[in-house]
Amino acid sequence: MLPDKPDFLIISEVDHPEAMVGDLFQRKFGHPLPEWKHDVVAFFRKDDGTLVPMSYTKFAVLEPLILVGGCCTDGRAFSHMSEAQKSALSAAGGSMAQLLSYGFKRFADRCNAYFGYCGDARAWEVDLSAGFVPTEHDKLLVHWHKPLNDQTKRALVAMAHALGPF
Amino acid sequence: MHISDFIVVGEVDDPSLADGLFQRGYRKETPRFPHHIVAWNLRDDGARLPVSYVHFTDCHDIWLAGGAATDGEVLRAMKPEQQQALRDYGGLMLATLRYGFEHYGPNCEAIFTCCGDPRALATTPKLGFAETGIQYLLVNFLRDLSDRRKSELTAKAASFMPF
Numbered sequence: 069m070l071p072d073k074p075d076f077l078i079i080s081e082v083d084h085p086e087a088m089v090g091d092l093f094q095r096k097f098g099h100p101l102p103e104w105k106h107d108v109v110a111f112f113r114k115d116d117g118t119l120v121p122m123s124y125t126k127f128a129v130l131e132p133l134i135l136v137g138g139c140c141t142d143g144r145a146f147s148h149m150s151e152a153q154k155s156a157l158s159a160a161g162g163s164m165a166q167l168l169s170y171g172f173k174r175f176a177d178r179c180n181a182y183f184g185y186c187g188d189a190r191a192w193e194v195d196l197s198a199g200f201v202p203t204e205h206d207k208l209l210v211h212w213h214k215p216l217n218d219q220t221k222r223a224l225v226a227m228a229h230a231l232g233p234f
Numbered sequence: 235m236h237i238s239d240f241i242v243v244g245e246v247d248d249p250s251l252a253d254g255l256f257q258r259g260y261r262k263e264t265p266r267f268p269h270h271i272v273a274w275n276l277r278d279d280g281a282r283l284p285v286s287y288v289h290f291t292d293c294h295d296i297w298l299a300g301g302a303a304t305d306g307e308v309l310r311a312m313k314p315e316q317q318q319a320l321r322d323y324g325g326l327m328l329a330t331l332r333y334g335f336e337h338y339g340p341n342c343e344a345i346f347t348c349c350g351d352p353r354a355l356a357t358t359p360k361l362g363f364a365e366t367g368i369q370y371l372l373v374n375f376l377r378d379l380s381d382r383r384k385s386e387l388t389a390k391a392a393s394f395m396p397f
Contacts, residue, residue, distance in 0.1 A: 078248060078250065078251060079248065080246040080247050080248035080251055081246065081247040081248075082244055082245075082246055083244045083245045083246075084242050084243070084244030087242035087244075087274065087276060087282075088282065111251075111282070114281065117254050117283060118277060118281035118282065118283045119251070119281060119282045119283065119284070120280065120281050120282075121280070121282065144280070148281075174247070
C-alpha cells in the first residue's frame with residue numbers, strides 16, 4: 069500500500085499525450101507514442117502553477133486484460149523540485165509507483181487483470197511497490213484486483229504471455 | 235503563427251488541474267464530475283499551464299457546456315505574436331468549446347450553454363449557438379428535430395439552470 073501522493077504531484081488521464089510526453093517517449097523508446105488509449109501522465113506542479121510532465125504510462129485495454137506499458141519518467145523534471153519535494157516524493161514511493169496505483173484504480177472495472185512487461189531492475193522494484201507481482205514468466209508482471217479462481221488466473225497469464233514483449 | 239504552435243486542447247480526468255484558473259473566475263473549485271476540457275499553454279521550457287477550461291455534462295440526449303473560464307494573466311503574459319494568433323483564431327473559449335462539440339456532439343441531439351457574459355456571447359454564434367427564448371440559455375440543435383422535440387430538450391436543459 070503506497071502512502072498518499074504529495075499535493076504537488078498531479079495525475080490524470082489525458083487524451084492528448086503527444087503534447088505532454090511525445091518527446092519524452094520518443095527519447096526513451098525511439099519511436100512515437102502508440103495510438104491506443106488510455107494515457108496517464110503524472111505532473112509536477114511548480115509553485116507558479118505550471119505543470120511539468122514527469123511520468124507516463126499507457127493502459128491499453130485488450131479485453132479482458134489491460135497491458136501496462138510505455139512507462140517512462142523524465143529525469144529532467146527533478147531539476148524543478150526542491151530537496152524537500154524530492155524527499156516527499158521519494159517517501160510516497162515516487163511518481164511512477166503513484167501513477168501505476170492511480171491507473172489500477174481508474175481502470176479497475178475495465179479488465180480482470182493488469183499485466184506489465186519489465187526488463188529493467190530498478191523499474192521492476194517500482195512495479196512491485198505499486199502492486200504488481202511476478203508471474204512464472206520472465207519479465208512478465210501481473211496485478212490482480214479482483215477475486216479470481218486459480219484456473220482463470222492461469223488462463224489470463226497464458227494470454228498475456230502469448231502476446232510476447234509489449 | 236497558429237495557436238497550435240503553443241496551445242493544445244484536450245480532456246483530462248483530474249479536475250484539480252484547472253482549479254487555479256477556475257477559482258479566479260468562480261471562487262470555487264471545478265466541478266468534480268466529468269467532462270473537463272482544458273486548453274494548455276505549451277511553454278518553451280517544457281512546462282504546461284492550464285489557461286482555459288470548460289465543463290461538459292452528459293445528460294444523455296443533451297450535453298451542457300458551462301463553467302467556461304480563462305486565465306487572463308496567462309494570456310497577458312504571452313508573447314505579442316501569440317496574443318495576436320489567439321485573436322485571429324477567435325479566442326481560447328472557442329477552442330475548448332469546439333473540442334467539446336467535435337467529441338460529444340455526435341453523441342447527442344443538442345448542446346446547451348448558459349451565458350450572460352457579453353464577451354462570451356460574442357463567441358457563441360461561431361459555434362452555432364442560438365437563443366432559446368429563455369434568458370441566458372443558448373442551444374445548438376445538432377440534428378433535424380421536430381419543434382416538439384426541441385421544446386422538450388429545451389425544457390430539460392432549463393431545469394438544470396444555472397449551469
